Amino acid sequence: MVAGRTVRDLRHDSRFTLLRSIYAAETVTRQDLVQQTGLSFATVSNLIKELLSAGIIVEASREDSNGGRPRARLRLAPERGLLVGVDASETYVHVDVFDLAMHRVGRHEHPITEDTTDPERVMAEIATGVRTALRRHRGTDVLGVGVSLPGQVEPEVGVSLFAPNWGWKDVPAQRILQRRLRRSVHVDNPLKAATVAELWFGHGRQVSELVTVNLGTGIGAGIASEGRLIRGVSNNAGEWGHTTFVYDGRPCRCGRRGCLEAYIGFPALMAQFAERYPGHRYLRASGQTGFLAAFRAGLMADEPEALWLVDLLADQLGAGLADLVNMLNPRLIVLTSWAALALAPWLVPRARARMLSEAITGSAIMVDLVITAVPHNPVSTGMAALALEEFLDSIGLPSRSGRVLRDRVVPTA
Amino acid sequence: MVAGRTVRDLRHDSRFTLLRSIYAAETVTRQDLVQQTGLSFATVSNLIKELLSAGIIVEASREDSNGGRPRARLRLAPERGLLVGVDASETYVHVDVFDLAMHRVGRHEHPITEDTTDPERVMAEIATGVRTALRRHRGTDVLGVGVSLPGQVEPEVGVSLFAPNWGWKDVPAQRILQRRLRRSVHVDNPLKAATVAELWFGHGRQVSELVTVNLGTGIGAGIASEGRLIRGVSNNAGEWGHTTFVYDGRPCRCGRRGCLEAYIGFPALMAQFAERYPGHRYLRASGQTGFLAAFRAGLMADEPEALWLVDLLADQLGAGLADLVNMLNPRLIVLTSWAALALAPWLVPRARARMLSEAITGSAIMVDLVITAVPHNPVSTGMAALALEEFLDSIGLPSRSGRVLRDRVVPTA
Numbered sequence: 001m002v003a004g005r006t007v008r009d010l011r012h013d014s015r016f017t018l019l020r021s022i023y024a025a026e027t028v029t030r031q032d033l034v035q036q037t038g039l040s041f042a043t044v045s046n047l048i049k050e051l052l053s054a055g056i057i058v059e060a061s062r063e064d065s066n067g068g069r070p071r072a073r074l075r076l077a078p079e080r081g082l083l084v085g086v087d088a089s090e091t092y093v094h095v096d097v098f099d100l101a102m103h104r105v106g107r108h109e110h111p112i113t114e115d116t117t118d119p120e121r122v123m124a125e126i127a128t129g130v131r132t133a134l135r136r137h138r139g140t141d142v143l144g145v146g147v148s149l150p151g152q153v154e155p156e157v158g159v160s161l162f163a164p165n166w167g168w169k170d171v172p173a174q175r176i177l178q179r180r181l182r183r184s185v186h187v188d189n190p191l192k193a194a195t196v197a198e199l200w201f202g203h204g205r206q207v208s209e210l211v212t213v214n215l216g217t218g219i220g221a222g223i224a225s226e227g228r229l230i231r232g233v234s235n236n237a238g239e240w241g242h243t244t245f246v247y248d249g250r251p252c253r254c255g256r257r258g259c260l261e262a263y264i265g266f267p268a269l270m271a272q273f274a275e276r277y278p279g280h281r282y283l284r285a286s287g288q289t290g291f292l293a294a295f296r297a298g299l300m301a302d303e304p305e306a307l308w309l310v311d312l313l314a315d316q317l318g319a320g321l322a323d324l325v326n327m328l329n330p331r332l333i334v335l336t337s338w339a340a341l342a343l344a345p346w347l348v349p350r351a352r353a354r355m356l357s358e359a360i361t362g363s364a365i366m367v368d369l370v371i372t373a374v375p376h377n378p379v380s381t382g383m384a385a386l387a388l389e390e391f392l393d394s395i396g397l398p399s400r401s402g403r404v405l406r407d408r409v410v411p412t413a
Numbered sequence: 414m415v416a417g418r419t420v421r422d423l424r425h426d427s428r429f430t431l432l433r434s435i436y437a438a439e440t441v442t443r444q445d446l447v448q449q450t451g452l453s454f455a456t457v458s459n460l461i462k463e464l465l466s467a468g469i470i471v472e473a474s475r476e477d478s479n480g481g482r483p484r485a486r487l488r489l490a491p492e493r494g495l496l497v498g499v500d501a502s503e504t505y506v507h508v509d510v511f512d513l514a515m516h517r518v519g520r521h522e523h524p525i526t527e528d529t530t531d532p533e534r535v536m537a538e539i540a541t542g543v544r545t546a547l548r549r550h551r552g553t554d555v556l557g558v559g560v561s562l563p564g565q566v567e568p569e570v571g572v573s574l575f576a577p578n579w580g581w582k583d584v585p586a587q588r589i590l591q592r593r594l595r596r597s598v599h600v601d602n603p604l605k606a607a608t609v610a611e612l613w614f615g616h617g618r619q620v621s622e623l624v625t626v627n628l629g630t631g632i633g634a635g636i637a638s639e640g641r642l643i644r645g646v647s648n649n650a651g652e653w654g655h656t657t658f659v660y661d662g663r664p665c666r667c668g669r670r671g672c673l674e675a676y677i678g679f680p681a682l683m684a685q686f687a688e689r690y691p692g693h694r695y696l697r698a699s700g701q702t703g704f705l706a707a708f709r710a711g712l713m714a715d716e717p718e719a720l721w722l723v724d725l726l727a728d729q730l731g732a733g734l735a736d737l738v739n740m741l742n743p744r745l746i747v748l749t750s751w752a753a754l755a756l757a758p759w760l761v762p763r764a765r766a767r768m769l770s771e772a773i774t775g776s777a778i779m780v781d782l783v784i785t786a787v788p789h790n791p792v793s794t795g796m797a798a799l800a801l802e803e804f805l806d807s808i809g810l811p812s813r814s815g816r817v818l819r820d821r822v823v824p825t826a
Contacts, residue, residue, distance in 0.1 A: 152775040161775045209646040221740075225645075226816060230638050232742020233622045236776040243736035246660050247676075247729065256735070256771045263660075316660065322669070323656035327634075327740065329645020358669045362565040362574050363649040403639060 011047075014039055015392075015399035018047050020205055023102060027060045027073040048074065054395050055080050056100065076101035081141035083391070084130055085384030087148050087190065087377055088122070090114065090165045090217075091287075093129040096380040097137065100388075102201065104376055108133035117166040119176065127180040143391040146186045146193070146383030149173055150218070152236055153189040155386075160187070161234075164253065186383070186390050190214065191238045192402075193382030194336045194372075195222025195229050199401040200385045202373035203332050210332040211324050212372070213240070215317065215340040217288060219261040221324060229402030240324065241265060245316070260320050264313060266292070266339060273309050280305060292339060299346050310346045317347070318354025325359035325367050336372045336379075344371055424460075427452055428805075428812035431460050433618055436515060440473045440486040461487065467808050468493050469513065489514035494554035496804070497543055498797030500561050500603065500790055501535070503527065503578045503630075504700075506542040509793040510550065513801075515614065517789055521546035530579040532589060540593040556804040559599045559606070559796030562586055563631070566602040567648055568799075573600070574647075577666065599796070599803050603627065604651045606795030607749045607785075608635025608642050612814040613798045615786035616745050623745040624737050625785070626653075628730065628753040630701060632674040634737060642815030653737065654678060658729070673733050677726060679705070679752060686722050693718060705752060712759050723759045730760070731767025738772035738780050749785045749792075757784055 014037075021036045022028055028036075033044045051057045058077045062070040078099035087094040091114070097106035110132075112125045126147060134142065151163030158174025177185040188196075195212045198204045208227035214220045219241030223230040230237050241261030242254045249258030250268065262268050266288045274283055282294040282305070298306030321333055333355070340347065352369040359367070374381050385401070392399045427450075434449045435441055441449075446457045464470045471490045475483040491512035500507040504527070510519035523545075525538045539560060547555065564576030571587025590598040601609075608625045611617045621640035627633045632654030636643040643650050654674030655667045662671030663681065675681050679701045687696055695707040695718070711719030734746055746768070753760065765782040772780070787794050798814070805812045 152773065154775075162773075225638065225643050226641075228639075230643075230741075232638075232776070233744045233779045234742060234775055236742040236773060237740065239739035239742075239773055239776070242739045242773055243656070244673075244732055245657055246662075247658050247732060249659075254773060260657075319657055319660060326652035326655045327650065328643075329647060329649040329652075331646045360565065360575075360649060360652055360655055360667060362567075362647055363645070363652070366647045 012398045012400045014043055015047055015050075015397060016401060018044065019051075019399050020200060022051075022057060022074065022076060023201060024205055027075045029063075029071045029073055031071065050397055054397060056392075056397070078103060079140075081143040081391075082134070082137055083143055083384040083387050084133065084145040085148075085193075085377075085380035085382065085387065086126060086130060086146065087193075087379035087383070088126050088129075089150055089190075091289075093125050094377055094380055095129045095133040096376055096384065097133050098381075098384050100143065102381075102384070106133050106136055117168075119160075119166075119168060119171045119173070122166065123173065123176045123180055126177065130181060142183055144186065144384075144387030145177075145181060145183055146188065146385075146387035146390075147173070147177060148190045148193045148379045148383050149187055150190065152234075153187055153192075154235055155186065155188045155192075156235075158185075158187055184390065184394075186386050188383065188386055189235065190379045191220040191222045192229060192231065192235065193380075193386065194374075194378040195224055195238075195382065196385050196401045197374045197378040197382030198222070198334055198336070198372060199224055199227065199229065200388075201375070201381065202378070203334055203370065204401075207331045209328075209330045210334055211328055211330045212334045212336045212378070213321070213324070213340070214337045215264070215335065216337045217266050219265050219320075223328060225328075227401075231403055240320070243323070245320065260316075264316050264320065269309070269313060272312060273305075276308065277305050282306075292342060296342050299343070307346075310343060311350060313343070314347050314350035315354055318351040319358055321351060321355040321369065322358035325355060325363050329363045330367060333367060333369045334372050335369070336374070341371060425811045425813045427456055428460055428463075428810060429814060431457065432464075432812050433613060435464075435470060435487065435489060436614060437618055440488045442476075442484045442486055444484065463810055467810060469805075469810070491516060492553075494556040494804075495547070495550055496556055496797040496800050497546065497558040498561075498606075498790075498793035498795065498800065499539060499543060499559065500606075500792035500796070501539050501542075502563055502603075504702075506538050507790055507793055508542045508546040509789055509797065510546050511794075511797050513556065515794075515797070519546050519549055530581075532573075532579075532581060532584045532586070535579065536586065536589045536593055539590060543594060555596055557599065557797075557800030558590075558594060558596055559601065559798075559800035559803075560586070560590060561603045561606045561792045561796045562600055563603065565647075565649055566600055566605075568599065568601045568605075569648075571598075571600055597803065597807075599799050601796065601799055602648065603792045604633040604635045605642060605644065605648065606793075606799065607787075607791040608637055608651075608795065609798050609814045610787045610791040610795030611635070611747055611749070611785060612637055612640065612642065613801075614788070614794065615791070616747055616783065617814075620744045622741075622743045623747055624741055624743045625747045625749045625791070626734070626737070626753070627750045628677070628748065629750045630679050632678050632733075636741060637814075638741075640814075644816055653733070656736070658733065673729075677729050677733065682722070682726060685725060686718075689721065690718050695719075705755060709755050712756070720759075723756060724763060726756070727760050727763035728767055731764040732771055734764060734768040734782065735771035738768060738776050742776045743780060746780060746782045747785050748782070749787070754784060 221240035252259035252262035625635040634653035665672035665675035
C-alpha cells in the first residue's frame with residue numbers, strides 16, 4: 001500500500017513554512033507572514049492561534065495600521081523551555097543549549113579519548129556533557145534533547161545501526177540515553193542534522209533544492225528537494241563519500257576501493273600529502289586537528305606545500321561536487337564542516353570553478369557553492385531543531401523538515 | 414519565498430494515489446480503493462465522483478454486498494480519448510498510442526538518419542510518426558501528446574536546452590510540434606519519462622523510494638523519493654552517467670574526463686571491447702544495435718569474448734549502482750532500457766552481487782536490482798502518462814507524479 005499524503009501532513013508543511021518565517025525575524029505580523037509564506041490569511045490565522053495557545057509564540061506589541069484594527073506583532077516565547085542539541089563524535093562531545101527562540105543560552109564541549117568506544121561509556125560522556133551544559137538552567141523546562149551520532153543511525157527506532165570507528169552494531173542509543181538523562185531523546189546522523197539546520201535556519205529558508213556537504217574525517221552530503229530532507233528508505237541517503245572516485249583505486253575504510261572519502265577524507269588527504277612531502281612538519285602536529293591547524297597556518301604564510309595541498313583538495317573536491325550537481329541539480333551546495341570553514345578562503349574559489357566547469361551546462365548555470373548560513377554548529381543546531389520537531393509533534397502541532405517518522409519509543413525512566 | 418504545500422497540492426497527491434490503484438486493476442470498488450490507498454472513504458468517494466463526472470471512469474457493474482446496498486464496480490473509460498507517447502532519439506522515432514485505460518491501441522516506429530539534425534526536420538519526422546500512428550483512430554479525441562527528446566529538456570517552457578548529438582541549443586521544441594500537430598504537446602527528457610512510467614504503472618505502485626537506470630548510448634538515472642519524481646531545479650537531476658568513475662580518466666563526450674558514461678555507455682563499452690579484441694567480428698556488425706545483437710548472440714553461444722565483456726560491464730555497472738545506493742538509499746533500482754533488458758540474464762546477477770557487496774550495509778540490505786515492470790516502452794509510456802497528467806490538469810483534476818509545473822505555453826495553431 002502506498003498511502004497518499006493526508007490533511008495532517010499538509011498542516012505539517014504549512015506550519016513548518018510559517019515557523020521558519022517566524023524564526024527568521026525578531027517580530028512579525030500576520031500580514032508579514034502571509035506575504036512571506038504564500039499561505040492564505042485564514043491559514044496563517046489558524047496556525048498562529050494554535051501556536052499562541054500552545055505558548056510557542058506571544059504577542060510582543062500592537063501597532064497602528066492606518067486607523068484600522070491594531071496589528072499584533074508576534075515573537076517566539078524563549079521562556080517556554082530549552083532545546084538541547086548534541087554533536088557527538090569519536091573525539092569530542094559538543095553540546096549547545098537553546099531557548100525556544102533558538103538563541104544559544106549555553107554550551108559545553110569536552111574531548112573524549114579514542115579508547116572510549118564502549119556504548120555505555122560513550123553514552124555516559126554524552127550524558128555528562130548534557131548535564132553540564134544544563135547546570136545553569138535548573139528550573140527551566142527542557143523540551144527535548146537531540147543527539148547526533150556518527151555512522152548509520154535509524155532515528156525511527158532510536159538505534160545506532162553501525163558506527164565503524166566505535167565498532168558498534170545495533171546499539172539502542174536512544175534507550176540508553178533516555179535512561180541516563182530521564183528525558184525524551186531523539187537520535188540521528190550528522191549529515192541529516194546539518195541539513196535540517198540548513199532547512200530551518202539557513203539557506204533552506206530561501207532555497208528548496210540544496211545539498212549540504214560535510215568535509216572532515218568522513219565525507220558526506222545531505223540532500224533536500226522541494227524543501228524536504230531526503231532520507232532514503234533507511235536514513236542512509238547522502239553517503240557521497242562512499243561513491244566511486246577512482247574505480248579500483250585506494251582502499252577505503254568502508255571496505256570498497258576508490259571511494260571519494262579515500263581521497264579527500266582528512267586521513268586520506270594527509271596520506272596524499274605524506275606521499276608528496278614525506279615527514280613534513282605539518283604531519284608531525286597532533287592528529288587531524290593539529291594537521292589542519294598547521295596546514296592553515298601554512299596557507300596564511302603562502303607556503304608552497306600548503307598551496308599544493310589546497311589545490312589538490314580543491315580539484316578533487318570540485319570534481320566530487322560536480323558529481324553532486326549532475327546527480328541532483330540543486331540550487332545551492334552548502335559547505336557545513338569546521339574543516340571546510342577553516343580552509344574556505346583558499347578552497348572555495350578553486351573548488352567552485354572546478355565544479356562549474358565540470359558540471360553539465362544546464363545544471364552549472366543554476367548552482368552556487370556557499371558556506372553554511374547556520375549561526376552555530378550545524379550538527380548540534382540541527383539536532384536541536386529535530387528535538388523541536390519532536391516537541392511540536394508531542395503537543396499536536398507537527399511541523400517537519402522531512403518525512404514524518406513513526407511514533408517514538410516511550411522513554412524508559 | 415518558499416511557499417508551503419496547498420490543499421490543491423494535497424488533492425493532486427490523493428488523486429494520483431487513487432488513479433494508480435484504478436489503473437492497476439480491471440475493475441475496483443470504492444471499498445477496494447479505501448483498502449489499497451489508505452485514503453478515507455469520504456476522500457475516495459469525493460474523488461470518484463469527480464472522475465465519474467469527468468468521464469475518466471464509469472460504472473462497469475454492480476455487485477451484491479451481503480444484502481446491503483449493491484457496490485458499484487468501477488473501471489476506466491477507454492473510449493474517453495487517446496494518449497500519445499513518443500520516444501524520439503537520434504536514430505528512431507517510436508510512437509505508442511494508448512486509450513485512456515492505457516491499453517496500447519497503436520504503435521509506429523521509423524528510423525531517422527544520423528544526418529537529420531535540423532530541428533524542423535527532426536520535428537517533421539516526429540510529427541509524421543504521430544500522424545501515422547493515429548491514422549487508424551480518426552474521429553477519436555486525442556487528449557494529449559507527450560514527446561521525449563534526448564538531452565536537457567525544460568518542460569515548463571517546452572524547450573530543448575541542449576541536445577549535443579543534434580547540436581541543439583534552446584530549440585523551442587514544444588512550439589514547433591504544436592504548430593505542426595495542431596495539438597497540445599508536452600516535452601520532457603527520457604530519464605524523467607521512464608521514471609514517471611514506473612511511478613504510474615510499474616514498481617512505483619508498491620515502492621516509493623526507487624531509482625530507474627538507463628543503460629544505452631547514454632547512461633542516466635531517474636530518482637523518485639516519497640513516491641515523487643525528483644527533477645532538481647532545472648529538470649537535470651539524474652545525470653548519473655556524468656559522475657566520476659575514474660578521476661582524470663577516459664575523455665567523455667560531455668567534456669569532462671572519467672565519467673561513468675565514458676566506461677559503460679555503449680560506445681565506450683565497444684571501445685573497451687575493441688582494446689581487448691581488436692577487429693573482432695562483433696565490432697563489424699552495423700552500429701550499436703548490430704554490436705548488441707552480435708554480443709547477445711555470443712552470450713547465448715557461451716563465447717568467451719562475450720562473457721568477458723558482460724563480466725566487465727557487470728562489474729563496472731555494479732560499482733556505479735553501489736554509488737546510487739549509497740547516495741540515495743532506495744528500495745529498488747530498476748533497469749529500464751532495451752540494452753539492459755537484452756543482456757539481463759547474464760548481466761543482472763553479477764551486477765547485483767557487485768552492487769550489494771560494495772554498498773554500505775544499512776543500505777545494501779534494503780535494496781534490490783530489478784527489471785522494469787512497465788509493460789511497453791517505458792519512455793513512450795511515461796510521456797503518455799505525462800500527457801495524461803497535463804490533460805487531468807486541463808480539466809481541473811490535477812494528479813501528479815512530481816512537482817507541479819507552471820502553466821503550459823498556449824498552443825500556437
